[in-house]
Amino acid sequence: MFQKGSVDKGARSPAGFYGWHMLVLASLVGILTGPGQSAAVSVFREHLSSDLNLSDSAIATAYLLGTLISSAFQPRIGTWVDNVGVRRATVVIGVLFAIAVAHMSIIHGVIWLSVGFLGIRLLGQGALSLTTTVAVAHWFNLRRGFAMGLKTTVVFSGMSAVPLILALTIESWGWRQAWLLAAATIFLTVIPIAFFGYVDRPSDLGQVPDGGNYETEILPDRSVKSVTRDAAIRTRTFWTLASVTVCSSLFGTGLIFHQSNILGEIGYSNSEAAAMFLPAAVGSIVGGLGFGWLADRSVRPWLPATSGFLIALTTFLGGSVTSFGGVIIYVLLFGVAMGGVASMNTALLPALFGVGHIGSITGSLSFLSVLASSIGGLAYSLGSNVFGDYRSTSVAFSIVPLLVAGTALINRRHFLTSESSRG
Numbered sequence: 001m002f003q004k005g006s007v008d009k010g011a012r013s014p015a016g017f018y019g020w021h022m023l024v025l026a027s028l029v030g031i032l033t034g035p036g037q038s039a040a041v042s043v044f045r046e047h048l049s050s051d052l053n054l055s056d057s058a059i060a061t062a063y064l065l066g067t068l069i070s071s072a073f074q075p076r077i078g079t080w081v082d083n084v085g086v087r088r089a090t091v092v093i094g095v096l097f098a099i100a101v102a103h104m105s106i107i108h109g110v111i112w113l114s115v116g117f118l119g120i121r122l123l124g125q126g127a128l129s130l131t132t133t134v135a136v137a138h139w140f141n142l143r144r145g146f147a148m149g150l151k152t153t154v155v156f157s158g159m160s161a162v163p164l165i166l167a168l169t170i171e172s173w174g175w176r177q178a179w180l181l182a183a184a185t186i187f188l189t190v191i192p193i194a195f196f197g198y199v200d201r202p203s204d205l206g207q208v209p210d211g212g213n214y215e216t217e218i219l220p221d222r223s224v225k226s227v228t229r230d231a232a233i234r235t236r237t238f239w240t241l242a243s244v245t246v247c248s249s250l251f252g253t254g255l256i257f258h259q260s261n262i263l264g265e266i267g268y269s270n271s272e273a274a275a276m277f278l279p280a281a282v283g284s285i286v287g288g289l290g291f292g293w294l295a296d297r298s299v300r301p302w303l304p305a306t307s308g309f310l311i312a313l314t315t316f317l318g319g320s321v322t323s324f325g326g327v328i329i330y331v332l333l334f335g336v337a338m339g340g341v342a343s344m345n346t347a348l349l350p351a352l353f354g355v356g357h358i359g360s361i362t363g364s365l366s367f368l369s370v371l372a373s374s375i376g377g378l379a380y381s382l383g384s385n386v387f388g389d390y391r392s393t394s395v396a397f398s399i400v401p402l403l404v405a406g407t408a409l410i411n412r413r414h415f416l417t418s419e420s421s422r423g
Helices: 019-031 038-042 045-051 056-071 074-084 086-106 110-137 144-159 162-173 175-197 236-257 259-264 270-275 277-295 300-318 324-353 358-387 390-397 399-410
Strands: none
Touching: 019 110, 019 144, 019 175, 038 110, 038 162, 038 236, 038 259, 038 358, 045 056, 045 175, 056 110, 056 358, 074 086, 074 110, 074 358, 086 110, 086 175, 110 144, 110 324, 110 358, 144 277, 144 324, 162 175, 162 270, 162 277, 236 259, 236 300, 236 324, 236 358, 236 390, 236 399, 259 270, 259 390, 270 277, 277 300, 277 324, 300 324, 300 390, 300 399, 324 358, 358 390, 390 399
């Protein structure tokens, strides 16, 4: 039996706090969810359209159906991760995700495409991403905001290169082969990382969160009693956070999925549009680290409203900039907004509701996030028919996150203390 603060000198236990190792490993796994994310799917859109003879609306509808159905499983997956542990769950999900990505190489027709989207969205964007959050949440308490912000930054930075890598792979070997290479990469990396590197909780190595280094913080009350998922989703705090998350997922997915359309309307090629995901990595560093650091401090009640305003500004700029400098500002701000929201969510959920049921609570928020992201692509496609083009659509949509930001501003006081401390 380990004593509190002791360290087992085993194969997966370095002579020091293992939480930072978990953060690095979870970040690598997060990057490898890339083939299941909207940015990666966007570089396949033109090839799916031409080879399968499908319109943009048909592809967006298939994407909606696959993502929509996958969203229904997220709360149950979160509960399962809580029960079996993040290490075992990641191994199983990693194997299934690799198979789902490989399956994308043999699709034919819109129904088959919908099934393919279901697989990669359920297992990559949903389940595997969820495990990376749970993997880190158990290892930090005082520094959870900073740790989650750092993970978000690394994931977003690494993931920003995935669309460009896939675009270059498609140009060299074809889009079907690109899916197969992505599947092989996932299988050969995610499974070994989870099996040999992951440790479910600090107590498994005789350690404690943060390594036991409990110096004074601006928010000293960080011992949060865990509440159940049912209790969490009955709070105003959860739904305020969820509304910002829904805006981020819906409009972020729309902008990503139609990146080539939006930038194509001002003369960018498919590869040039994919390359614009790289500057977004710089923005995600600022957003991820900045919001993670702020989530540990007294200004955290302002973060949901700030996130909403950033999403509104990003959506507006996406449809209004024309110059190269303007596009760079847009993609940088896009990175700040997306990285900030992701970092804020992963830091605030355990800070407000505890870690005892963090998988199921995160799964519930993921359900709403994935549900919203399923609509994003089609919303922009339909909007282009109503407003005339994708850029006008983006400008028109910016009013929604602006209203959500106002609501979050009104409810900001609920984010200062945990739900359990308020009874």
